[in-house]
Amino acid sequence: RTLRIGLIPGDGIGHEVIPAGRRVLEAIASSFNLQFSFVDLPAGYKTFQQTSVALPDKTVETLKKECNGALFGAVSSPTTKVAGYSSPIVALRKKLDLYANVRPVKTTLSSKAPIDLVIVRENTEDLYVKEERTFEAPYGPGKVAEAIKRISERASFRIASMAGNIALQRQKIRETGVQSVHSKPLVTITHKSNVLSQTDGLFRETCRSALSDPKFQSVGVEEQIVDSMVYKLFRQPSSYDVIVAPNLYGDILSDGAAALVGSLGLVPSANVGDAFAIGEPCHGSAPDIMGKGIANPIATIRSTALMLEFMGHEEAAAKIHAAVDGNLDEGKLLTPDMGGKAGTEEVVEDVLRRL
């Protein structure tokens, strides 16, 4: 069976890194008895400027009907307000019900402050429901705008269960002898229920209840208020294994964690639903380096591996991660964000050689 992969480069360096994902898939296919076919799909700000739609229906339909997985690059946001423009990745997550955004952040074990954590971010609700309104202030001149933050028991339960399962799976891998900073699985629930007692309170309680399932008996559960979580993430990052968070806190925490490993250009993610996964590098469209051929392809290559994991091809995924680890451990061919001098192409070639 051929696996059909949607390629959505988006804007900016999306066009420079997504091809790296494709080449890696092509390179590993035969060793794992896999076959891939690809379809290019438009989305992004440029698409919006050309067609006044940032996420064409056709892109969504093709993903739903034809594809087994997808890779998404990055999109640019307009720098001033543009009527009708709305982020295509946020829409895509909702339309395909990709309810989890899984973001592993990891250094090599030899690093001074080894980190090996994964942020499991709820991906469909919170302030990302984007229900906003603007009105004249009742007390006099000036506008007021309001947005809804929505937290549901259903979404909180399934994201916490996903976090618990990921914690168990990570433990299983450790038990095969893989070295790690962790000896026990741990899920840390992030919230701000000291202020938002109903919404974040519901998130906290629902996570606790999902994780009290006997199958998670071996998983430690603790919680951190989001501000304190950011503080602790920076002070003692090796303490964290799996962090589960509502959408917006997850967004913020994952950029914070990326800073700890040295570059956003290293951090992958997967948008995961029950039947579909989209790999997506955590970095943005980076207009400042666009077209220079120096974008770091590693976040995309690892996102490709993550997508494969969620498609059930763990061995192929492990092979890709090992090739990337090899490149990083040697440290000879690195892009400028990592302090190196290599271009995108050289890094991709180096990773391909190691596959």
Added chain:
Amino acid sequence: RTLRIGLIPGDGIGHEVIPAGRRVLEAIASSFNLQFSFVDLPAGYKTFQQTSVALPDKTVETLKKECNGALFGAVSSPTTKVAGYSSPIVALRKKLDLYANVRPVKTTLSSKAPIDLVIVRENTEDLYVKEERTFEAPYGPGKVAEAIKRISERASFRIASMAGNIALQRQKIRETGVQSVHSKPLVTITHKSNVLSQTDGLFRETCRSALSDPKFQSVGVEEQIVDSMVYKLFRQPSSYDVIVAPNLYGDILSDGAAALVGSLGLVPSANVGDAFAIGEPCHGSAPDIMGKGIANPIATIRSTALMLEFMGHEEAAAKIHAAVDGNLDEGKLLTPDMGGKAGTEEVVEDVLRRL
């Protein structure tokens, strides 16, 4: 004229650090021709357990009618949901219209990565309006909770103006010859308008408009999306001078910035309105070290100085900061959070000696 200062220790180590603020004020009074009197005021979770009110009306009334300024320690949050409990500091900020939360984060210049920034956090709205509701999910079993995030043009305008004024004032101090990592004033607006186009869009536009006033002509203005702000804060903290943010992002960013200077126990804040200021250390009630006599008093001592600044006593404030700088530069008497072995009392005595 005697300045009357409300002392609200709150819970936990609040009771150990607030006395440090009082002693510092007593110690500097005569050199600056000032007189202080103090009034102890209850608030916090313990107060709630005793009286079922976390912020007694009497505390608010006394602050409004009798006091010229106040110091607030910290409050504990219940670890499970407790009906009727609501954070007293959040309420106090609103009741006294203390619309700005000013949080300077600074290392000494000799530090490897010198940081000298101030976070100017809107303090009255955003998700902190705490308008929440919970209902049964329309699609089936389970609850849904919603909270309102409210952003007004009025509050955004005044917080941006405050940020602009602080940027100008910092520049004025630099022009007296004080060394700094900055050569020009800069305000960085933090938001997430790529997702929240109306609410955070209004914040962004209103900040831009407030800062386009000719009096801020010399102030550079730039913006950062909040996730990217956290990333950049950690990667290049010395680039930031004044950061202005809506309430929740400001809360998160200030804990992040605190991690950069080594301890939350160093970071002060002031809750500032047009006519009143409450100094408040950024750390919490720290139940884990409560009663051990090792809480770091420096955040409170600097918060006391900040309160004085906003009361118009800049010289007295500068004297206090200089005494704290002396203690830190010498580095002999430090509390355990700073890697030292000194207790609260010894640090306070050392600072008092330097006044």
